[in-house]
Every structure is written in C-alpha cells, then in structure tokens.
Amino acid sequence: MEMNDIISYGLRIGVIISFLLLALGSVLLFINGGGGGYTIKQLSMTNSSINSSQFSINGIMHGIDMLDGMDIIMLGLIVLVATPIVRVLLSIVAFVVERNPLYTIITIIVLTDLMIAIFIIPKLIIH
Amino acid sequence: MVIIYFIELIVVGILAGFAGSLSGLGGGVVVIPLLTILFGVPIDYAAGASLVSTIATSSGAASAYVKERLSNIRIGMSLEVATTLGAIGGSIIAAYIYSKNLDQLIFIIFGVVLLFLLYPTFKGFREKHERRMHKDWSTKFFQLEGNYYDRSTNKRVYYSGYRWWFGEGVMGIAGIISGLLGIGSGTLKVIGMDWGMKLPMKVTTSTSNFMIGVTAATSSAIYWALGYVQPFIAAPIVIGILIGSYYGSKMLQTMAGKRIRLIFLMLLLVAGLEMILRGFGVA
Numbered sequence: 001m002e003m004n005d006i007i008s009y010g011l012r013i014g015v016i017i018s019f020l021l022l023a024l025g026s027v028l029l030f031i032n033g034g035g036g037g038y039t040i041k042q043l044s045m046t047n048s049s050i051n052s053s054q055f056s057i058n059g060i061m062h063g064i065d066m067l068d069g070m071d072i073i074m075l076g077l078i079v080l081v082a083t084p085i086v087r088v089l090l091s092i093v094a095f096v097v098e099r100n101p102l103y104t105i106i107t108i109i110v111l112t113d114l115m116i117a118i119f120i121i122p123k124l125i126i127h
Numbered sequence: 128m129v130i131i132y133f134i135e136l137i138v139v140g141i142l143a144g145f146a147g148s149l150s151g152l153g154g155g156v157v158v159i160p161l162l163t164i165l166f167g168v169p170i171d172y173a174a175g176a177s178l179v180s181t182i183a184t185s186s187g188a189a190s191a192y193v194k195e196r197l198s199n200i201r202i203g204m205s206l207e208v209a210t211t212l213g214a215i216g217g218s219i220i221a222a223y224i225y226s227k228n229l230d231q232l233i234f235i236i237f238g239v240v241l242l243f244l245l246y247p248t249f250k251g252f253r254e255k256h257e258r259r260m261h262k263d264w265s266t267k268f269f270q271l272e273g274n275y276y277d278r279s280t281n282k283r284v285y286y287s288g289y290r291w292w293f294g295e296g297v298m299g300i301a302g303i304i305s306g307l308l309g310i311g312s313g314t315l316k317v318i319g320m321d322w323g324m325k326l327p328m329k330v331t332t333s334t335s336n337f338m339i340g341v342t343a344a345t346s347s348a349i350y351w352a353l354g355y356v357q358p359f360i361a362a363p364i365v366i367g368i369l370i371g372s373y374y375g376s377k378m379l380q381t382m383a384g385k386r387i388r389l390i391f392l393m394l395l396l397v398a399g400l401e402m403i404l405r406g407f408g409v410a
Contacts, residue, residue, distance in 0.1 A: 018365075019183075026366070043358070077362070081179065081182060081344050084185070094200075110208055121218070122352030
C-alpha cells in the first residue's frame with residue numbers, strides 16, 4: 001500500500017469512529033436525561049447557550065470516564081475536525097519520503113495555517 | 128418532546144446530505160437554510176453544524192476516490208495554502224459580524240452565494256473532450272501534472288494544468304466564503320481548477336473533495352473556540368448528513384436521480400430567495 005492509500009483509509013476510520021462516538025453520546029444523553037451538567041431540555045433549546053466554547057479538552061476527557069453523553073459527543077466532533085489535520089501531518093511525511101522539498105515546504109505552510117487557526121486566532125478574537 | 132426534535136434533526140441531516148450530494152452542492156449549503164428557516168436555529172449554530180458535517184463527507188468519501196487515484200494531493204495541497212488563509216479571513220469576518228449582531232447580513236450573503244452557485248450547478252460540470260495539456264511556468268514549478276486510469280475508456284489519461292496563480296486566487300475567495308458562511312465551497316473550488324487551471328473534471332472534483340476537509344477544519348477550529356458548534360444540533364446533523372450523502376452518491380448515476388436533482392435545484396432556488404428575504408426582514 002502506498003502512503004496516500006494509508007492516509008485515505010485512516011481518514012475513513014476517523015470518520016467511522018467519530019460517527020460511532022456521536023451516536024453513542026446521543027444515546028447516553030437520552031438515557032441519562034442530559035449531560036455535561038445540563039438537563040436534556042436545556043441542551044435542546046434552539047437558542048441554548050451551551051456550545052463548544054465551554055468544552056475544554058481536559059473537561060471532555062474527564063467526562064468520558066463518567067460516560068457523559070455530552071462529553072462523548074464533543075470528543076466525536078473533535079475526532080472529526082482532527083481527521084483532515086492528521087491528513088496534512090501525514091502528507092508532510094509522505095512528501096519527505098518522496099524527497100519532494102517544494103511540497104514538503106508547501107504542506108508545512110498549510111499545517112502552519114491550521115495551527116494559527118487553532119491556537120492563535122481564537123485568542124486574538126476572544127480577548 | 129426532545130427525542131422527536133432530535134430525530135427531526137437527523138432527518139433534516141439525511142435530507143440535506145441526500146440533496147447535497149445529488150445536486151453536487153454539498154450538504155452544508157442545503158442544511159443551513161433548512162435549519163434556519165424551518166427550525167429557527169440561529170444561523171451561527173447552523174453554520175457550525177454545517178462546517179463539521181462538511182468535514183465528515185469530505186473525509187468519508189476520500190478513500191473511494193483514492194482507489195482510482197483521481198485526486199491529486201500535490202495540486203490540492205498547493206491550493207490549500209490559499210483556501211486555509213481565506214478560511215481564517217472568512218471566519219474572522221463572520222466572528223465580527225456575529226459580535227455586532229448583524230446575523231441578517233449572513234442571511235443575505237448566504238442567499239446571494241447560493242443563487243450564484245445554482246447556475247453552474249444546473250448546467251453541470253462535464254468533461255470537455257479537449258486536449259488537457261496546458262502548460263506554463265507554474266506547471267513545471269508546482270508539478271501540476273498527473274495521470275489516472277479512466278475505466279470508461281480503459282485508457283490511462285495524462286494531464287497537466289496551468290495558471291496556478293489563477294487557481295490560487297479563486298481558492299482564496301472559496302476559503303473566505305467557506306469561513307464566512309460555514310460551507311465547503313466545493314463548487315467554487317471545482318470552477319477554479321476546471322475553468323482556471325484547465326484540469327480534467329474527474330481530477331477536479333475529487334481533489335476539491337479532499338480540499339474541502341482541510342478548509343473546513345481551519346474554519347471549524349475558529350468556530351469551535353467562538354462557540355458556534357452546538358452539540359445537540361451538530362451531532363444529529365453530522366449523523367444524518369453522513370447517511371444521506373452515502374445514498375445520494377449511489378443514486379447519482381440513475382435516471383431517477385437526475386430528475387430528483389432538478390427538483391432539488393428548484394427548491395434551492397426558493398431557499399436562496401427565502402434567505403435573502405429573511406435577511407431583509409421581509410419573511
């Protein structure tokens with residue numbers, strides 16, 4: 001198998017894991033009557049202010065142990081957002097293996113843009 | 128009943144995924160009007176749910192394309208430089224608009240963009256049987272070449288593209304729209320590679336699919352921090368869109384699929400107008 005094949009199958013596995021986490025989290029949400037410290041009614045309000053900005057990675061990881069539906073859904077969404085990022089990371093490896101310096105640099109630039117979006121822009125906007 | 132609402136959201140996702148893959152516009156473009164107009168979901172939450180489901184359809188379809196080696200990772204990656212920067216810009220503009228409570232503006236821009244996308248989608252993107260061996264300095268420098276095996280003609284097709292800067296410019300705009308509205312902007316990416324860089328249609332569509340995921344991940348990271356991803360909406364929408372787009376892509380080849388596609392395009396025309404009216408406070 002070529003590197004790109006591995007990457008693409010990895011992506012699909014990422015999506016399947018995310019799908020399963022979202023489904024499991026949703027079921028738990030209904031069984032437990034809520035999640036993340038909120039009742040299901042609060043969570044389901046159309047204008048509900050319960051959203052991604054309140055969920056940190058640490059908090060989510062803690063909630064997973066407790067089989068908290070909301071934290072499992074959040075983890076599923078994080079896995080989903082991470083799949084293309086992992087793809088870019090692995091593409092850098094693939095271009096290094098191919099000895100393609102131009103595309104190694106180009107892919108590092110794309111990764112840098114992603115990292116700026118994840119770590120820098122939110123701090124600039126919110127504070 | 129909360130559970131009925133949840134199931135309704137899954138159904139909306141299935142419909143959007145189905146209509147999105149049949150029409151070629153993508154699930155996000157369909158799900159945003161459905162959620163905002165029919166369910167009264169705030170447009171930032173609708174855009175957040177749309178963005179993450181865009182990643183799901185992009186990553187989910189990637190391995191189907193890779194078997195035939197249609198998507199060109201080099202070309203995709205070189206264009207991602209512009210789409211990711213555009214996505215950052217678009218998300219910042221969206222954050223500014225939402226912080227000033229100018230949600231109406233997003234409705235209007237969404238409606239206008241939707242109407243603009245309908246015409247090329249209606250005409251359809253077809254393989255033009257011309258020689259696709261355009262070359263210039265950027266072809267050589269950025270290695271804009273490749274080949275794939277065409278199963279319908281049993282021939283290996285060699286191709287090259289040119290005017291990298293042209294493609295890069297269109298991708299910058301595609302990125303801004305993606306970040307601003309929370310959609311994949313796949314149609315614009317296809318236009319950039321097809322019309323701008325003269326790449327073959329099969330390569331264009333599959334490379335665009337690859338790119339959508341990376342672009343949407345960029346905007347999603349910013350949307351996440353700003354709190355536009357509402358788990359109770361995003362989870363059923365992602366689940367639904369994944370199911371819907373799977374069946375939509377299967378139906379695409381059939382005759383019935385082609386007729387349904389026309390109906391969807393008509394409905395999207397109505398949705399686009401409705402979004403603009405909503406933006407002006409009329410509807």
